[in-house]
Amino acid sequence: MSKHVLAQNQYGKAENRIVTVTRKGDDGAWHEIRDLNVSVALRGEYRDVHLTGDNGNCLPTDTTKNTVYAFAKEHGVASPEAFAIHLARHFVTSQPVVHEAQIRVEEFGWERIPVPTRKEQHSFVRKGQEVRTAQVTYSETTGLQVLSGLKELTVMNSTNSEFHGFIKDRYTTLQEAYDRILATKVTARWAHSATAAADPEHDWDRSYEKVRRHMLEAFAETYSYSLQQTLHAMADRVLDHVSTVNEVRLNLPNKHHFLVDLEPFGLKNDNEVYFAADRMYGLIEGTVHRQGVQPVIATSDWITA
Numbered sequence: 054m055s056k057h058v059l060a061q062n063q064y065g066k067a068e069n070r071i072v073t074v075t076r077k078g079d080d081g082a083w084h085e086i087r088d089l090n091v092s093v094a095l096r097g098e099y100r101d102v103h104l105t106g107d108n109g110n111c112l113p114t115d116t117t118k119n120t121v122y123a124f125a126k127e128h129g130v131a132s133p134e135a136f137a138i139h140l141a142r143h144f145v146t147s148q149p150v151v152h153e154a155q156i157r158v159e160e161f162g163w164e165r166i167p168v169p170t171r172k173e174q175h176s177f178v179r180k181g182q183e184v185r186t187a188q189v190t191y192s193e194t195t196g197l198q199v200l201s202g203l204k205e206l207t208v209m210n211s212t213n214s215e216f217h218g219f220i221k222d223r224y225t226t227l228q229e230a231y232d233r234i235l236a237t238k239v240t241a242r243w244a245h246s247a248t249a250a251a252d253p254e255h256d257w258d259r260s261y262e263k264v265r266r267h268m269l270e271a272f273a274e275t276y277s278y279s280l281q282q283t284l285h286a287m288a289d290r291v292l293d294h295v296s297t298v299n300e301v302r303l304n305l306p307n308k309h310h311f312l313v314d315l316e317p318f319g320l321k322n323d324n325e326v327y328f329a330a331d332r333m334y335g336l337i338e339g340t341v342h343r344q345g346v347q348p349v350i351a352t353s354d355w356i357t358a
């Protein structure tokens with residue numbers, strides 16, 4: 054027996070990353086998403102768990118995690134508060150040993166990427182401004198080299214993404230996907246032509262906005278069979294529309310969203326509830342440049358999601 058006092062204690066699964074997709078309209082083509090980070094803490098009769106090793110009062114943290122995902126399906130996520138109220142009430146009213154439950158929710162906001170040419174709406178950009186970057190080198194011999202860029206521009210398509218037909222060797226377990234979420238945090242750099250760099254009237258702000266818009270539109274409008282294909286489409290679109298840009302390099306971490314298996318709880322997950330994994334991630338990188346241009350953007354920078 055310990056001679057010391059066990060004081061405040063609590064436990065539960067922290068930082069359950071969850072994304073829900075709700076389909077609206079007659080054909081379900083209008084998507085609404087909610088992106089949450091949900092933490093559960095239970096307080097109650099946990100003396101024995103700590104002092105004697107008797108787990109008879111212990112609802113596993115794994116169960117608290119499952120409950121979060123199952124409730125997203127059963128009750129939906131009307132708001133962080135409403136969702137947290139459902140969960141907090143549930144733990145206290147369903148388990149006699151739980152006297153208090155504290156649910157903490159962080160919600161990440163998303164805005165639509167407008168695609169005027171289509172009525173389906175399933176492309177989003179995470180709220181909060183990305184970081185704009187610039188790197189200028191002036192050399193006596195080669196003159197000005199101007200690289201522009203951005204980082205931390207997070208985008209998502211909640212459909213129109215597939216991934217299949219890939220190599221299967223003895224270590225492959227990945228299932229083919231015919232309708233998946235495609236999400237990435239874009240780091241982009243682009244090189245301007247020597248003429249643009251030397252032009253004192255060159256409108257750098259306008260060119261930045263154009264590149265950003267074309268990358269977003271290409272992301273939203275590309276029906277994707279891989280993130281590699283999306284990468285190429287984004288860079289290609291910039292080169293097509295911004296004549297003063299010669300080269301685009303993209304670094305795209307594949308922010309995986311795994312469909313949660315709700316079958317054990319008797320619930321069908323119709324591409325509605327996802328686990329948003331932040332690590333590990335596929336990292337897709339590549340440069341696209343105009344014919345006849347020597348690429349200048351470093352390929353060895355270490356960029357993480």
Ligand SMILES: O=c1[nH]c(=O)c2[nH]c(=O)[nH]c2[nH]1
Pocket residue numbers: 216227278279280281307335
């Ligand atoms: O778009 C993708 N490209 C890949 O190369 C890849 N590999 C993987 O496991 N998932 C994906 N998705």
